[in-house]
Amino acid sequence: MPAExxxxxxxxxxxxxxxxxxxxxxxxxLVDVLTHAGLPCxxxxxxxxxxxAAIETIRRVRPDVVLLAGTVVTVSQVDAALDAGAGILIxxxxxxxxxxxxxxxxxxxxxxxxxxxEIEMGLARxxxxxxxxxxxxxxxxxxxxxLAGPYRGVRFIPTGGIDATNVAGYLKLTNxxxxxxxxxxxxxxxxxxxxxxxxxLTAEAVGVARQAxxxxxxxx
Numbered sequence: 001m002p003a004e005x006x007x008x009x010x011x012x013x014x015x016x017x018x019x020x021x022x023x024x025x026x027x028x029x030l031v032d033v034l035t036h037a038g039l040p041c042x043x044x045x046x047x048x049x050x051x052x053a054a055i056e057t058i059r060r061v062r063p064d065v066v067l068l069a070g071t072v073v074t075v076s077q078v079d080a081a082l083d084a085g086a087g088i089l090i091x092x093x094x095x096x097x098x099x100x101x102x103x104x105x106x107x108x109x110x111x112x113x114x115x116x117x118e119i120e121m122g123l124a125r126x127x128x129x130x131x132x133x134x135x136x137x138x139x140x141x142x143x144x145x146x147l148a149g150p151y152r153g154v155r156f157i158p159t160g161g162i163d164a165t166n167v168a169g170y171l172k173l174t175n176x177x178x179x180x181x182x183x184x185x186x187x188x189x190x191x192x193x194x195x196x197x198x199x200x201l202t203a204e205a206v207g208v209a210r211q212a213x214x215x216x217x218x219x220x
Contacts, residue, residue, distance in 0.1 A: 003108035014209035037202035041066035059085030136161025
């Protein structure tokens with residue numbers, strides 16, 4: 001699917017599960033549990049050896065899933081993730097060489113920002129969607145809310161320190177596209193194959209996201 005459509009589907013979900021794929025994990029079983037619970041989008045981080053193979057498998061077997069590659073920090077990872085089938089790239093920071101290479105390949109990249117300067121570096125390149133990282137350590141909900149003043153039209157995917165206890169606060173902000181998090185797909189749960197718990201936590205998170213977004217819509 002077009003990357004623009006993928007971004008909007010992430011926005012509709014309100015949540016982006018950030019997944020580390022351990023050796024031996026079944027990415028299709030995991031994706032199916034998430035989709036069944038209401039999350040048809042996944043970010044596979046490039047922090048484990050099996051990440052690219054998992055991206056390839058998901059793209060081949062579940063082409064309708066919105067598939068993002070995360071922790072893209074080098075130019076070579078841009079190429080590897082795109083060649084594996086990732087539709088959208090996510091970076092923890094703003095590395096000009098990485099962002100520029102992705103744009104040269106006409107790929108959609110969501111770079112990480114934590115300061116106005118980084119946001120403006122992205123705006124100069126025509127970007128309007130950014131990962132805000134690390135969200136909680138970087139200022140949390142008040143900081144993201146303050147960014148709406150000077151940067152109207154810019155949308156953020158806060159990630160880092162977000163869980164079931166604080167996600168609603170972010171999702172009530174009109175400049176938050178979605179929240180990234182791993183509490184519903186914690187590495188231990190994925191490694192142990194505890195998909196029942198993954199499904200339960202994901203369904204609960206989806207419920208919280210819908211309630212928060214509904215409250216925002218009513219307030220507007």
